[in-house]
Amino acid sequence: MQNRVVVELASVPQNVAVARLLAAMVAAQANFTVAEVDEIKLAVSEAVTNAVIHGYGSQPEHVVRLEVTLFDNRLEVLVEDQGRGIDDIALAMQPAVSSDPDRMGLGFCFMESHMDSLEVESTPGRGTRVRMTKKAGSEHLARATGS
Ligand SMILES: Nc1ncnc2c1ncn2[C@@H]1O[C@H](COP(=O)(O)OP(=O)(O)OP(=O)(O)O)[C@@H](O)[C@H]1O
Ligand SMILES: [Mg+2]
Incomplete structure (x- = not known):
């Protein structure tokens, strides 16, 4: 592991931007392209x-947990409510x-298309956990190999 940031965000829409920037700053520590960082920002948003909207019905007094981990050239993002x-x-x-x-x-389609993996776990009445990963530089590779 190269870096990990864990934050608890109040469930207000303003924290969507906070989460997005935080993930981007961690991603910038690896070899992600600007386009890839933009995709990460969108998926985290x-x-x-x-x-905020669905999990907590836009009620502001709850907590969204964000965990961003960088493993060498792979970013993992967890978003939990x-x-x-x-x-x-x-x-x-x-x-x-x-x-x-x-x-x-x-939203889930964007997360799926912009990240390499997306896993969703959820228990009605208990909450939801979204796990996404993305490897740096895979776009270059896809272009180079035509895959
Ligand atoms: N954290 C969550 N808690 C509860 N329900 C959720 C959560 N995330 C998603 N959902 C449910 O899954 C559905 C699909 O989510 P998705 O993000 O794909 O679309 P959307 O949020 O409805 O629309 P969009 O993201 O395009 O604005 C939501 O409408 C909601 O019912
Ligand atoms: Mg959505």
């Missing part, structure tokens, strides 16, 4: 937004599925 949880994770992760008719239902 989506996960923290979900915790102790909110309402998700009944059907597979369904919630499908594109255009949202419990809110005013939302696009694309």
Whole structure:
């Protein structure tokens, strides 16, 4: 392990930006490209937004736990809330599925496409844990090999 930052964020929308910048600053310590750091920022924003809006129903007095770890050239991000949880994770992760008719239902799709791995664990009434990883420089590799 090269670095780890763990923070507890109040469940207010302002902390989406705080989480995003924190993840970006840790990512900047590895060989991520600017484009990759932007993807990490977007994925973290989506996960923290979900915790605030869906997990806690936009109530500000709760805690979102963010853990960002850098292992050599791989970043791991955990976003955890102790909110309402998700009944059907597979369904919630499908594109255009949202419990809110005013939302696009694309957050999990963005997380999945911008990161190398995405795992969601959730217990209704207990909370949700999102784990995402991304390896630095994999975009270069994909381009070079045409894969
Ligand atoms: N932390 C969470 N706690 C409770 N429910 C969640 C959580 N994260 C996601 N969900 C559920 O999963 C659904 C899909 O999430 P996703 O981020 O893909 O879409 P969305 O948040 O509804 O819309 P968008 O992200 O496009 O604004 C949500 O509508 C919500 O019902
Ligand atoms: Mg969302």
